[in-house]
Amino acid sequence: MAITGVMRAGHAQLRVLDIQVSRKFYRDVIGLVETGEDAQGRVYFKAWDERDHNSIVLRQADSAGVDFVGYRVLDAASLDQFERDLNARGVATRRIPAGEMLETGERLRFTLPSGHEFELFAEKAHVGNGLGLKNPPPWGPDAEHGMAPVRFDHCLLYGPNVAAVKALFTEVLGFRLVERILGPVEAGEPEVGIFLSCSNKTHDIAFVEHPNPGKLHHVSFRLNSWERVQRASDIMGMNRVPIDMGPTRHGVTRGETIYAWDPSGNRFETFAGGYEPYPDWEPITWTFDEFGHGLDYPTGTLHESFLGVVS
Ligand code: M3P
Ligand code: FE
Numbered sequence: 001m002a003i004t005g006v007m008r009a010g011h012a013q014l015r016v017l018d019i020q021v022s023r024k025f026y027r028d029v030i031g032l033v034e035t036g037e038d039a040q041g042r043v044y045f046k047a048w049d050e051r052d053h054n055s056i057v058l059r060q061a062d063s064a065g066v067d068f069v070g071y072r073v074l075d076a077a078s079l080d081q082f083e084r085d086l087n088a089r090g091v092a093t094r095r096i097p098a099g100e101m102l103e104t105g106e107r108l109r110f111t112l113p114s115g116h117e118f119e120l121f122a123e124k125a126h127v128g129n130g131l132g133l134k135n136p137p138p139w140g141p142d143a144e145h146g147m148a149p150v151r152f153d154h155c156l157l158y159g160p161n162v163a164a165v166k167a168l169f170t171e172v173l174g175f176r177l178v179e180r181i182l183g184p185v186e187a188g189e190p191e192v193g194i195f196l197s198c199s200n201k202t203h204d205i206a207f208v209e210h211p212n213p214g215k216l217h218h219v220s221f222r223l224n225s226w227e228r229v230q231r232a233s234d235i236m237g238m239n240r241v242p243i244d245m246g247p248t249r250h251g252v253t254r255g256e257t258i259y260a261w262d263p264s265g266n267r268f269e270t271f272a273g274g275y276e277p278y279p280d281w282e283p284i285t286w287t288f289d290e291f292g293h294g295l296d297y298p299t300g301t302l303h304e305s306f307l308g309v310v311s
Contacts, residue, residue, distance in 0.1 A: 003074075005082075005174040006198040009154055009205065010072035010121060011054060011101070012219050015061035016264040019043060022058050025263050029239050030221065030270075031146020032056060035127065036102045044102055047151045047221060048142035052124045053103035055152035056219070064264040064311040066216040068117035069155055070107060071204070072124065079122045083108055085172050098123070113168065114159025115213020147232040147270055149221030154203050156217040158210035158310045162194055165207050169196050178202050178277050179252055179284040181291060183209075189288070195253060202253040202274045215310040218259060220269035226256045232270040233258050245306045249273070251294040252286055259306060266311050 016022035023043050026032050032045035035054050044054040052072070059067060073079050086093050086108075096107040096119070105123025112118050131140055142148065159165075169175040179202065181193030195203035208217060223229055233247045236258065244267060246258035256273040292300035295307075 003199055005078055006071050006073050006120065006204075008072055008199065009055070009069070009152055010052065010124060011057060011070045011104075012152065012155055013042070013057040013059055013067040013069075014216075014219065014262075014264075014266055015063060015065050015067060016058045016262070016266070017060070017062070017064065018263070019058060019060040021263050026056060026058065027146070029146050029235065029241065030262075030268070031142075031148035031235075033130075033142055038102050042101075046127070047149045048140075048145075049129050049150040050152070051126045051128050053127045054101070054124070057101065064216075064262075064266045065214070066116070066155070066157070066219075066266075066311075068109070068119055069157075069205075070119035070121055071198070073120050073122050076122045079106070079108055079120055082120055082173065086110060089168075089172055091168070091172075103127075112157075112159070113161035113164035114157060114207055115215075116157050116159060117214070147221070147223070147228075147235050149223055149270060151222045153201070153220045153222040153271070154205055155219045156206040156208065158208050158215035158217050159213045160209065160211060162191060162207050162209045166191065166194050166196070169205070174198060175204070176279060177283045178281075179286065181208075181252065181286045181294060182288055184288045193252075193286075197277060200276045200278060202255070202277060210310065212310070216266060217310050218267040218269045220271060223270055223272045225272050229256050229258060229270055229272050236260055244309070245296065245303045248299070249297045251290075251297040264311075267309070 036044040043058045045056045093110045098105045103125035107119040107121040175196040175198045178197045179195040182189040183192040192209045195206045198204045244259040255271040257271040286294035
């Protein structure tokens with residue numbers, strides 16, 4: 001498929017309780033590449049195989065959670081068009097000037113019906129993956145440092161009004177529904193979980209219905225194999241990183257996954273696998289009674305902390 005409009009997850013700004021402890025964790029345990037620090041003291045990282053200057057930004061704060069997430073659009077014309085389409089739909093937007101984030105162009109900011117601050121942007125400096133563009137080797141030292149994910153892949157956000165979020169993403173932002181989780185039959189089987197794609201990944205963003213607005217369930221990092229997921233679990237053990245769930249496989253999206261907590265209590269995922277859906281495919285549905293296997297395919301366990309704890 002031709003990828004136009006919104007292309008991919010670009011950045012997430014996470015709140016952390018101690019910037020130096022978190023900096024070390026994201027750099028040496030998760031294995032991201034540190035790319036800068038700005039005048040506000042925010043610390044910037046990229047995953048090794050990303051080409052953009054940054055994808056994860058840490059800001060010291062009194063509570064954990066996510067300040068905003070940003071998605072990269074194809075070009076400035078797409079950004080202008082999304083601004084017009086959002087405004088026409090009654091969504092108020094504002095422009096954050098270029099340079100407010102390091103090496104990042106102007107951002108179009110708005111609030112989702114779930115209470116999350118969401119951004120689109122067209123420009124972020126390409127710094128490359130360190131391997132060059134001519135006859136590159138397949139990987140270098142950054143690919144072996146810590147868990148070393150290849151990219152910031154997606155996030156799962158918890159908040160109210162999932163139906164309105166779905167309408168906005170599918171009718172204005174050009175995403176499509178790939179999988180969904182239904183609530184109980186007694187409640188009329190509302191869509192309580194939605195997995196949305198703007199590419200041919202199973203999801204570029206996902207939402208779950210929750211009474212509290214603006215909550216982070218997890219940011220997710222892509223690894224290239226199940227073996228790398230197991231290696232990540234070894235690194236979690238070596239560093240006594242608290243694990244929430246896994247290693248296991250989701251039924252939902254078929255991801256091979258582990259969830260764990262960063263030192264501030266933000267959940268992150270390291271995952272591999274999944275499949276490549278196309279725009280003509282019908283969405284997959286998980287019914288409430290089978291959701292345990294959607295979550296943890298082999299055991300069908302409804303992990304209480306996974307379902308209840310957000311930052
Ligand atoms: C993922 C994923 C739920 C499943 C989550 C799935 C909420 O995070 O990356 O596939 O059941
Ligand atoms: Fe995920």
